Amino acid sequence: MSALQENINLFYSPTDLKNNPPSSDRSIRAGGLVKEKSLLRNTDSLEIYFEITDLKNTIAVTYNGLLPDLFKENKGVVATGYFFVDKNEFQAYEILAKHDENYVPKEVEKALE
Amino acid sequence: MNNIFSTVKSFYHKLGSFPWFYKFSSKFIPIVFILGFPIFFLGIIWGIYFSPTDVTQGEIYRIIYLHVPAASVAQTVYFAMAIAGFVYVVWKMKMAGLFIYAMAPIGASFTILALISGAIWGQPTWGTWWIWDARLTSTLVLLLFYLVIIGLYSSFDNKKSADQAVSILTMVGAINLPIIKKSVDWWNTLHQPATIKVFSESSIANEMLYPLLICIFSFYILVFLFGLMAMRAEIAKRELNKSWFKNLVLGND
Numbered sequence: 080m081s082a083l084q085e086n087i088n089l090f091y092s093p094t095d096l097k098n099n100p101p102s103s104d105r106s107i108r109a110g111g112l113v114k115e116k117s118l119l120r121n122t123d124s125l126e127i128y129f130e131i132t133d134l135k136n137t138i139a140v141t142y143n144g145l146l147p148d149l150f151k152e153n154k155g156v157v158a159t160g161y162f163f164v165d166k167n168e169f170q171a172y173e174i175l176a177k178h179d180e181n182y183v184p185k186e187v188e189k190a191l192e
Numbered sequence: 193m194n195n196i197f198s199t200v201k202s203f204y205h206k207l208g209s210f211p212w213f214y215k216f217s218s219k220f221i222p223i224v225f226i227l228g229f230p231i232f233f234l235g236i237i238w239g240i241y242f243s244p245t246d247v248t249q250g251e252i253y254r255i256i257y258l259h260v261p262a263a264s265v266a267q268t269v270y271f272a273m274a275i276a277g278f279v280y281v282v283w284k285m286k287m288a289g290l291f292i293y294a295m296a297p298i299g300a301s302f303t304i305l306a307l308i309s310g311a312i313w314g315q316p317t318w319g320t321w322w323i324w325d326a327r328l329t330s331t332l333v334l335l336l337f338y339l340v341i342i343g344l345y346s347s348f349d350n351k352k353s354a355d356q357a358v359s360i361l362t363m364v365g366a367i368n369l370p371i372i373k374k375s376v377d378w379w380n381t382l383h384q385p386a387t388i389k390v391f392s393e394s395s396i397a398n399e400m401l402y403p404l405l406i407c408i409f410s411f412y413i414l415v416f417l418f419g420l421m422a423m424r425a426e427i428a429k430r431e432l433n434k435s436w437f438k439n440l441v442l443g444n445d
Contacts, residue, residue, distance in 0.1 A: 087326050087378075087379045088326075088379045088380050089323070089324075089325040089326070089379070089380055089381050089382055090380055092380075110380060146319070147316070147317065147318060147319030148250075148316055148317065149248060149249070149317055149318070150319075151248075154248075157382055173319075174319065175318045175319045175320055175323070175382060176317065176318055176319060177318070177382055177384070178248070178249065178317055178318065178384050179384055179395075180384045180385050180386060180387040180395045181387075181395045181396070182246055182253060182256070182387060182395065182396035182397060182400050183246065183247045183248075183397060184243075184244030184245065184246065184247065184397050184399060184400065185244060185245045185246070185247045186244060187244075187247075187397060
């Protein structure tokens with residue numbers, strides 16, 4: 080049953096990866112929030128660095144490629160790639176943004192700021 | 193008490209009668225038609241032109257006005273078919289078998305609409321058309337159940353054995369419905385959890401929610417209309433040579 084559970088879940092959280100690190104030659108998905116103020120962009124390439132957090136643990140992610148529109152700090156993200164436990168680094172080759180269930184009109188957001 | 197019971201019983205027997213249903217439903221169709229389409233256009237036009245833009249997704253969020261109603265209807269139609277399957281297996285009501293036969297293509301169409309509209313939204317929003325997460329996969333399984341039900345019918349020559357087999361299959365498939373509903377809570381998925389909540393405040397602004405509720409309501413009316421028409425068509429096909437049908441069509445009734 081726990082094996083089934085693992086297969087149905089789309090991604091591992093940083094805590095899962097820390098407690099039960101998968102082998103680094105197997106492609107996996109990691110998910111959580113993009114940590115605030117962790118996003119660094121290389122100025123002359125598409126290379127980026129950021130951290131995924133589940134508010135308990137954090138992993139570092141490197142990625143080189145295009146990002147979906149909704150990719151932002153403090154928003155949900157699912158990265159596919161390889162995890163290297165010794166460096167606590169996740170080398171991603173695909174980044175997907177996770178949308179939350181909130182639908183907010185533009186005007187309301189402006190008024191709140 | 194006895195009186196209520198006999199009223200329900202007589203309604204059940206009437207409902208099971210092809211001639212009664214055919215005549216009775218003909219009165220409903222114009223009403224449902226006149227009601228359904230204006231409400232549908234009201235919801236869609238409100239949703240597309242007048243509801244505000246979403247702050248994170250921009251204009252693309254408007255696909256919700258098709259996606260959510262289609263997904264809701266797709267699951268409800270299956271639920272109704274599973275109940276009909278139970279009625280057929282227990283009481284051998286012919287109309288219940290016919291109901292499943294008539295509704296399966298309609299349910300399949302709305303499932304396809306939900307999957308395609310979701311993919312079109314997912315590409316710019318998530319960055320992918322498709323992902324094998326629990327919500328998307330279980331919805332694809334729903335579509336497969338619909339298709340297998342349609343396919344199983346055509347593999348039988350005998351209507352009775354077809355109805356029996358399909359009723360059992362439909363009931364088995366109903367186990368997928370709570371899985372679709374709860375998939376976003378039980379497992380981690382790319383698909384977001386429910387926005388409209390019955391027991392707590394919905395996480396959508398009212399000026400976006402009202403047109404959405406109108407769209408959902410109109411989809412149910414339209415499915416009711418399509419269902420009635422499909423059932424009448426199938427009754428006509430099965431009863432073509434019966435005297436009641438000939439009399440009705442030729443105006444001797």
